Amino acid sequence: MKTRRLNRQLRSQARPGFALATLVLLGACSAGAPVRMEDPAPALPAHWNNASHEVSADAAAAGAIDAQWWQAFGNKELDALITTAQAQSLDMAAAVARVRAAEAQARVSAAGRWPMLAASAGAGRDGSLKHGDHSTSYALGLNASYEVDFWGRQGAQAASGLAALQARRFDRDTVRLTVQANVARQWLQTVALREQLAIAKRNLQNAQDVLSFIEAQARNGAATALALAQQRALVAGQQRSLAALQQQVEDSRLVLATLLGQNDLAVDTDSLAAVAPPPLPDAGLPADLLVRRPDIASAEAGLAEADANIHV
Incomplete structure (x- = not known):
C-alpha cells in the first residue's frame, strides 16, 4: 500500500513538471519562428500641398521615371558620357561585385534547407608475389543527410540571405542612379559655364570697343577724363571676371572627367540651347517618391535582414 501511494504521489508531482516543460518547449518553438514583417498602412495625404490638381494612383504609376531618363534631354554627347561613366565607374564595379x-x-544560406548527398568510390588491388595471386576490390558509398528545421533556423538563415541580396541590389541601383545624376548635373553645369564664358567674352569685346571710342573722343577733347577712367575700370573688371569664369569652366570640366575616370575630357556643347528640356514627370502621390528611392528600399531590406538574423 505504501508503494502504491508513493507511485501515485510521484505521478501527481511529475504531471505539473511535464506540463511546464511542454510549455517551455512550445515557447521556444514560437520564439524561434521568424516574425513576418507587414507593410504599415498609415494615413497618407491624397495630394501635394498647394497642388493644382489631384493625381490618382494609376496616373502616378503611369508617370514612373524611365530607367534611361537622361535620354529625354535629346543630347547625344550626354548619352555617350553617361554610358561611359556607367562602364568605367569603380563605384559601379564595386556595387556589382x-x-x-x-x-x-x-545560395549558401538556402543550401541548409535541402538534403546533403555525398558519394565516395574506391578501388584496391592486392596479391602475393610468391604465388602470383592477385585480387581487385571495389567500393562505392553514398551518404545522405538532412537536418529537420525544427527551430526555424534554416528558414531564418535563408530569409536573411535573400534580404541581404535585395539590399545589395538596391545599393547597386542607388550607386547607378547617383553616377547618372552626377554626370548629368556636372555636364549641364559645364555647358552653362561655357555659355556664360562666351557671353562674358562678347561683353568684354563690347566694353573694349566702347573704350576705344571714348579714347578717340578724349584725344579730340570730346570726352572727359572721368568717363575715360570709368570705362577703363569697367574693362578691367570684366577682364578679371572673365579670368575667374575661365577657371570655373576648367574646374567643372576636370570634375566631369574625373567622374568618367579620365584624365582629360573635351566638351563640345557650348550652349544649353542644344539641350531639349524634358517634360516634367507626374509626381504622383507624395508617398510614391519614397517608394521609388532605392536607398529607402535598401534600408527596408536591411531591416528585414536584421529581423531574420535574430532567429538564426
Whole structure:
C-alpha cells in the first residue's frame, strides 16, 4: 500500500513538471519562428500641398521615371558620357561585385534547407608475389543527410540571405542612379559655364570697343577724363571676371572627367540651347517618391535582414 501511494504521489508531482516543460518547449518553438514583417498602412495625404490638381494612383504609376531618363534631354554627347561613366565607374564595379557576393551567400544560406548527398568510390588491388595471386576490390558509398528545421533556423538563415541580396541590389541601383545624376548635373553645369564664358567674352569685346571710342573722343577733347577712367575700370573688371569664369569652366570640366575616370575630357556643347528640356514627370502621390528611392528600399531590406538574423 505504501508503494502504491508513493507511485501515485510521484505521478501527481511529475504531471505539473511535464506540463511546464511542454510549455517551455512550445515557447521556444514560437520564439524561434521568424516574425513576418507587414507593410504599415498609415494615413497618407491624397495630394501635394498647394497642388493644382489631384493625381490618382494609376496616373502616378503611369508617370514612373524611365530607367534611361537622361535620354529625354535629346543630347547625344550626354548619352555617350553617361554610358561611359556607367562602364568605367569603380563605384559601379564595386556595387556589382557586392551583388554577386550576396547572390553566392544567398545560395549558401538556402543550401541548409535541402538534403546533403555525398558519394565516395574506391578501388584496391592486392596479391602475393610468391604465388602470383592477385585480387581487385571495389567500393562505392553514398551518404545522405538532412537536418529537420525544427527551430526555424534554416528558414531564418535563408530569409536573411535573400534580404541581404535585395539590399545589395538596391545599393547597386542607388550607386547607378547617383553616377547618372552626377554626370548629368556636372555636364549641364559645364555647358552653362561655357555659355556664360562666351557671353562674358562678347561683353568684354563690347566694353573694349566702347573704350576705344571714348579714347578717340578724349584725344579730340570730346570726352572727359572721368568717363575715360570709368570705362577703363569697367574693362578691367570684366577682364578679371572673365579670368575667374575661365577657371570655373576648367574646374567643372576636370570634375566631369574625373567622374568618367579620365584624365582629360573635351566638351563640345557650348550652349544649353542644344539641350531639349524634358517634360516634367507626374509626381504622383507624395508617398510614391519614397517608394521609388532605392536607398529607402535598401534600408527596408536591411531591416528585414536584421529581423531574420535574430532567429538564426
